[in-house]
Amino acid sequence: xxxxxxxxxxxxxxxxxxxxxxxxxxxxxxxxxxxxxxxxxxxxxxxxxxxxxxxxxxxxxxxxxxxxxxxxxxxxxxxxxxxxxxxxxxxxxxxxxxxxxxxxxxxxxxxxxxxxxxxxxxxxxxxxxxxxxxxxxxxxxxxxxxxxxxxxxxxxxxxx
Amino acid sequence: xxxxxxxxxxxxxxxxxxxxxxxxxxxxxxxxxxxxxxxxxxxxxxxxxxxxxxxxxxxxxxxxxxxxxxxxxxxxxxxxxxxxxxxxxxxxxxxxxxxxxxxxxxxxxxxxxxxxxxxxxxxxxxxxxxxxxxxxxxxxxxxxxxxxxxxxxxxxxxxxxxxxxxxxxxxxxxxxxxxxxxxxxxxxxxxxxxxxxxxxxxxxxxxxxxxxxxxxxxxxxxxxxxxxxxxxxxxxxxxxxxxxxxxxxxxxxxxxxxxxxxxxxxxxxxxxxxxxxxxxxxxxxxxxxxxxxxxxxxxxxxxxxxxxxxxxxxxxxxxxxxxxxxxxxxxxxxxxxxxxxxxxxxxxxxxxxxxxxxxxxxxxxxxxxxxxxxxxxxxxxxxxxxxxxxxxxxxxxxxxxxx
Numbered sequence: 278x279x280x281x282x283x284x285x286x287x288x289x290x291x292x293x294x295x296x297x298x299x300x301x302x303x304x305x306x307x308x309x310x311x312x313x314x315x316x317x318x319x320x321x322x323x324x325x326x327x328x329x330x331x332x333x334x335x336x337x338x339x340x341x342x343x344x345x346x347x348x349x350x351x352x353x354x355x356x357x358x359x360x361x362x363x364x365x366x367x368x369x370x371x372x373x374x375x376x377x378x379x380x381x382x383x384x385x386x387x388x389x390x391x392x393x394x395x396x397x398x399x400x401x402x403x404x405x406x407x408x409x410x411x412x413x414x415x416x417x418x419x420x421x422x423x424x425x426x427x428x429x430x431x432x433x434x435x436x437x
Numbered sequence: 438x439x440x441x442x443x444x445x446x447x448x449x450x451x452x453x454x455x456x457x458x459x460x461x462x463x464x465x466x467x468x469x470x471x472x473x474x475x476x477x478x479x480x481x482x483x484x485x486x487x488x489x490x491x492x493x494x495x496x497x498x499x500x501x502x503x504x505x506x507x508x509x510x511x512x513x514x515x516x517x518x519x520x521x522x523x524x525x526x527x528x529x530x531x532x533x534x535x536x537x538x539x540x541x542x543x544x545x546x547x548x549x550x551x552x553x554x555x556x557x558x559x560x561x562x563x564x565x566x567x568x569x570x571x572x573x574x575x576x577x578x579x580x581x582x583x584x585x586x587x588x589x590x591x592x593x594x595x596x597x598x599x600x601x602x603x604x605x606x607x608x609x610x611x612x613x614x615x616x617x618x619x620x621x622x623x624x625x626x627x628x629x630x631x632x633x634x635x636x637x638x639x640x641x642x643x644x645x646x647x648x649x650x651x652x653x654x655x656x657x658x659x660x661x662x663x664x665x666x667x668x669x670x671x672x673x674x675x676x677x678x679x680x681x682x683x684x685x686x687x688x689x690x691x692x693x694x695x696x697x698x699x700x701x702x703x704x705x706x707x708x709x710x711x712x713x714x715x716x717x718x719x720x721x722x723x724x725x726x727x728x729x730x731x732x733x734x735x736x737x738x739x740x741x742x743x744x745x746x747x748x749x750x751x752x753x754x755x756x757x758x759x760x761x762x763x764x765x766x767x768x769x770x771x772x773x774x775x776x777x778x779x780x781x782x783x784x785x786x787x788x789x790x791x792x793x794x795x796x797x798x799x800x801x802x803x804x805x806x807x808x809x810x811x812x813x814x815x816x817x818x819x820x821x822x823x824x825x826x827x828x829x830x831x832x833x834x835x836x837x838x839x840x
Contacts, residue, residue, distance in 0.1 A: 320693055320694060320696060321693075323696050324693065324696065327696070329691065329696075331591075332591065360730065360731045360732060362764060362767040362768065362807070363767075363810055364767075364768065364807040364809070364810045364813075365764070367810045367811070368616070368617060371521065371617075371839070372610065372617055374519065374521075374550065375521070375548060375612075375614065375617065376609060376610065377560060377582075377584065377586065377596065377600075379558075379588060380519065380550075
């Protein structure tokens with residue numbers, strides 16, 4: 278019995294030493310600089326990216342900017358924000374149009390920089406990107422939105 | 438005075454036409470800017486990899502990685518034309534308690550929309566119903582929906598043409614296209630009219646819909662005036678022989694605070710003629726409560742259909758179904774469903790009605806596995822009770838896909 282505990286303890290220690298001390302990724306929501314929305318509720322974010330919410334408070338259309346399906350940002354969006362599988366998400370977006378509603382206005386871009394650039398150019402757009410991408414010069418021209426009143430660096434921020 | 442009025446109308450028409458033309462020009466400019474953006478990106482980075490996975494929606498457009506400085510642009514619109522198809526192939530065992538085993542080609546659903554102008558869209562959905570095929574060389578073609586849609590704003594939209602009736606939830610969310618629905622089979626209450634269904638799921642007329650200003654409650658309305666379909670099969674019991682006006686009103690809520698929750702009701706009224714010479718006043722009430730989020734799908738709907746004849750009396754058909762599914766992992770969706778329906782009332786032809794609606798309860802269990810984002814494999818087993826034969830076990834497997 279003692280040897281069993283010894284093995285378990287050794288394995289636990291090995292995992293503890295071997296585990297990378299990586300900090301969790303943080304994600305940010307960015308919009309065009311002219312967008313007067315500075316704070317979004319988490320439920321609003323879910324509504325936008327699930328296709329339920331299609332307009333900003335000023336009445337302009339929401340343009341979703343998403344990263345490619347293999348990116349951390351897209352995986353985080355599905356796993357942690359929408360709780361959907363890629364198949365469910367595809368069905369969800371297709372069903373909106375199938376039900377006769379206006380289709381979701383969606384752009385898929387294959388780099389963080391391209392997402393920032395698109396948001397910089399299109400007033401109604403919104404993107405979920407990795408926070409560390411904000412340090413690039415390309416992403417300096419977009420506006421970071423608070424989620425439930427918190428910015429990415431603040432305690433209790435939900436997108437991490 | 439008349440001349441002034443005519444002049445005013447003509448002026449207004451010209452203004453409206455001018456506005457439409459401006460919007461068209463803006464759209465063309467946006468398309469041109471995006472094309473130039475792609476060209477410049479390709480010139481700047483000729484060796485940059487442009488490997489992009491498939492897009493999850495028709496309106497998706499993908500760009501190369503290299504960003505290009507552009508002045509702030511207008512709002513881009515979804516593409517003008519979208520097309521989507523749905524199909525399914527299945528294997529059925531003892532579906533009606535009398536048959537054995539067979540492969541079955543399901544329906545082929547072709548769905549397309551065209552944006553005619555920023556606020557006007559044409560929608561066409563055509564179904565090739567191979568399950569109703571009588572002769573090998575004849576496949577029934579069903580114009581499921583043919584709509585001219587005017588989208589004024591969030592609060593008022595108008596659909597003109599052949600629409601699906603806003604009766605409950607399932608008919609609205611999964612009218613066709615087996616790929617959309619979790620289960621192999623539909624809830625029996627929402628069977629199609631030409632498959633023995635008792636609800637008028639299709640109408641031809643005018644439908645207005647939109648949001649109701651209600652804050653976080655997220656209320657929506659649908660108001661429809663039309664005529665239920667005549668399938669031109671007078672021999673079939675239940676065919677709506679009378680082309681009468683139908684009025685339907687539906688209200689549902691999608692509370693902002695509980696994502697995925699929807700509940701509401703609908704009230705439908707028309708004249709129903711199950712056989713020549715018999716005309717009933719029909720009313721259909723539905724209520725539904727649906728939750729679809731966090732891996733869970735929980736659908737609940739109840740229907741009460743009443744038909745009254747001045748001399749023959751009245752009949753009532755209460756029914757409901759409840760379906761629960763939970764996603765396990767990323768692709769597995771086991772599900773369970775219970776369907777129930779009954780017939781009651783004073784009606785001289787009540788026995789005919791029971792022939793028309795023979796089933797009482799159906800227990801269904803199955804699993805859906807998404808082979809890819811566009812292909813799903815489903816297996817289902819059910820037990821059905823019927824007024825005229827002993828209970829039986831049935832099974833079905835299906836591959837449903839979209840393209």
